[in-house]
Amino acid sequence: MSMAGTVEEGGGSLHQRILSDISEKILSGAWAPGHRIPFEHELSVQYNCSRMTVNKALSQLAKAGLIERRRRSGSFVRRPQSQAAVLEIHDIRIEVEALGLPYRYERVARHKRRSSAGDRALLELGVAGPVLALECGHFAGERPFAHEQRLINLTAVPEAADEEFVATAPGPWLIGRVPWSEAEHRIRAVAADRHIAAALDIETGAPCLVVERRTWSAEHPVTHVRFTYAAESHTLVARFRPQG
Amino acid sequence: MSMAGTVEEGGGSLHQRILSDISEKILSGAWAPGHRIPFEHELSVQYNCSRMTVNKALSQLAKAGLIERRRRSGSFVRRPQSQAAVLEIHDIRIEVEALGLPYRYERVARHKRRSSAGDRALLELGVAGPVLALECGHFAGERPFAHEQRLINLTAVPEAADEEFVATAPGPWLIGRVPWSEAEHRIRAVAADRHIAAALDIETGAPCLVVERRTWSAEHPVTHVRFTYAAESHTLVARFRPQG
DNA sequence: TAGTGGTCTAGACCACGAG
């Protein structure tokens, strides 16, 4: 039962049942960290199945981080892992509409330029090239909800050069067009400077949550975006399980 | 090569090379969303291997969310997924030491009590029971780094009742003892109140990053902890891939 | 050196679901 949900019902398949049995032992504490799990051939006897079937279960457990496998020694329950969270990051429109408020998007500024040193630092871009710099507002009802500052690497996404982003926010536009292979978030608290304070209609120095995201596609930097939220308007929530 | 890192070097194993080849096709856009991937038996001919080997690669791609598999129809490239982030959250000691600063822990307060209504709300606890309330400081050098406010559900972790937490911080103590099966984070920016301002040696009203974490073990609430960081002292960083 | 996990094979049967 303990893995229900993590594994979609240990249901029909045998390797899932093996996986489920073992992870229950681990999560319940019956098998403490360091405990040696039965060898593959032992489990294949115990479950009356081939070693491949056991291997499939144990490989998944290893990939999930619950156990560690060592040749010649066996498989061992790992110490509780450094925590890994699965953080869902929704489209801001959906976020606003979930609050029951009307969503409005506004493009504040758009500049096409050759990347400055600062742009290249944000994008982790090695060489100079054209970028698109955008500034956008996201509103919930009449109130500013989030302020967006974005750079798009036009070398990676040349078709963005022709987009005005007046009607469509760059986030959804990119998501529907560029498959991303890797991303990085930086989340921090800052005091609002005058520019942000004006954009969010709050006082200078008021606390804000900043979420920065860098995205890569096949190792090419695609975009850097900084969302700034007034403190009271936004909480990031992440619900997760060990080693997803 | 585009998957280098996702798969630790498509290196030796054939199923990893198959996986790597296909994901490169997808991430590069050569195979657009909706594109039908060759059948398992076709790939097994193409790579001159057994269907099991192909199946292993395609199963991983499906689990990673890059493709969708339908019986009788084949396997298809999925549309870009909703974003999911893996957020690593380290032990504060490790975080501080990574900055090259000496770490110091200090227990500020400890109260054992019957859970109040507020405690039960924080722990998402249905019934009243004993809890341990802790307040702790984490220092980097001489400077306060983070302030910790924690509740431990003594019904779930009775042995914590006898711990003073003077030498050991509750985080590492719990992690080494209670396997967690689920957790929830809430991350937000706040203005420091007087209590926090004094604890972190900052001014009242200064922006702070608050990370709250609730943890469950086998569906029993274990602990609720709130870490407060002065804005300039802390950034959460999360690097991740689609559908982890 | 011997035993473990890592990988792969060449089959097999079944469930599902599109036609």
Next chain:
DNA sequence: TCGTGGTCTAGACCACTAG
């Protein structure tokens, strides 16, 4: 109906490493 993926088998060889 019948081709697809889902699962499993009973072997095999190899790489790594603890003793």
